Amino acid sequence: MANRAIPGVAAHATTDLPVMLPFNPKAGAHDELLVSRWLASVPPRYVFFLLLLWPVAAFAQGVDYTTADAFVALWRWIPFLTFQGFVFNILISVCAMTIGTLAGAVLGLAHVSRLRIIRQVAWFVTQLFRNSPWLVLLFIVLLAFPFQIEVFGTTIPIPGWVKAVIGLSLPIMANISEIVRGAVQSVPSAQWEAAESLAFTRTQTLWQIILPQCFKRMIPPWMNWYAILTMATPLCSLLGVGENINFTRQAMEAEGNRPELLVPFFGYSLVLFFAYCYPIARATMALEKRFALKL
């Protein structure tokens, strides 16, 4: 009996009664902008520290072949890695985002269709591509798709990076469709009812009343997905598509695969990707703040 602490007095307050906990806006809730929020929360000055840290970390590692040699080697490869490598990462991400957005918008509107069968198909497609590993989708598209197609007698080659675009646009499509569906459904249903009472057709309501309101809400999560997609493009390197990471490995091989090359070369990739995605993340958070619902 003596050991028994009194909750709230001698011990941490506990109860088995159904008590509603105070609402904590920071905890638990799903945050769809997690990646951008995290990336954008890095203060700009840290970026410069990071840039300084990179050569220092590399210097700490060197043995015989000095790190200065490794950076000289990197210097020789920078044009190739940037203009034949990273440019393709951007190209792949831009194309995949374009295709994914267009297809995702259609799929998202199918989610709010009045036909049950269309809703069900849209739900299935979305779940399928949203929950499949990106790498698996890439593998399927890269190995199952033909390398060229014949249209009206002319042969159109499909290079590896185009297949990567298709493979990456599938999960983007599914995720964008969820954004569109969520945005459309976030518009209060009174808007639909008001539109109906003013004799707007369903198409008119959607295009002239609902979507214009959704558009602003969709931009931040859309940009968030773009940043995620860009950071995912190195996945293509596992499939032999010529992009930054793949070429970085090949460049290190050509330089004799010295372990000292790892930090400078992959560090350069880090700097490139960071320099590209960081402004996007900052802009996403700025826009999100601006478009936030005023309650």
Next chain:
Amino acid sequence: MKKYLALTTALSVGLGPFAAIAQECTNDTWNHVMESGTLTVGVKADYKPWGFRNTDGDIIGMEPDMAQLVADTMGVDLELVAVVSSNRMQFLEQGQIDLMIATMTDRPDRREIVGIIGPNYYTSGTNILAPEALEFDEWEDLRGQPVCAVQGAFYNQIVEERYGVEIVAFGGTAEGRQALRDRRCVAWVYDDSSIGSTLATGEWEGFEMPLPSEDDSPWGLAVPLAEQNCIFGNFMSGMQYNWHQDGTLLELEEKWGIQPTPYLQSMNERMADHLAE
């Protein structure tokens, strides 16, 4: 369901004869190369000095040189495509490349997928790079120890099964070797010729290649399976025969600083012209 079954049966019966015809030579790839005037060859771009990039992004090395000789003999332009171990056979199967010269070991399971053409142009065995201090003498010493390797190499599974080593596989050679330096594994298992070149650079003091090479296996170039016994396959056989006979492979080996292999020397002697001086 019955309908589908009937349809499938009808299709398989209907298509049966075509499968039989496919065995005969249509020489699709050969004809396509000759018509388009471009030979597309899959080579490695991450396997110095066999195939690697220069700073302009061009693929150079011993295998690109061999590909160039093939294209010159056929009188067509050469286009090189960088392949990796995990996609080289699929690329050839799909027709994305016409010919594959990509450091591929000639294995029975691979012969079922692509048309590997003899005589083999090179051979290498499996060995390890390990610190001298560990004093390995035989493969059995590695039992139960972590050994670094590169993903997709056929010998990973062999040494794992035969000697019970724990393979720690990496995507690239540099990462694997760094792991060896970081002592995440006791040895680095790789091709003996490549380890030889690595040691020859003199940057791996305190390391050695202590074991007898195992599974000395020939490397094979490959054409699509359907072309194996047709024009393209026979042509590639002839190319390799000549390379062995006139010493082209020995010259290329020297040009790219590859450790001389007894295999190429013995093939050169075996195929020597009996009428030549």
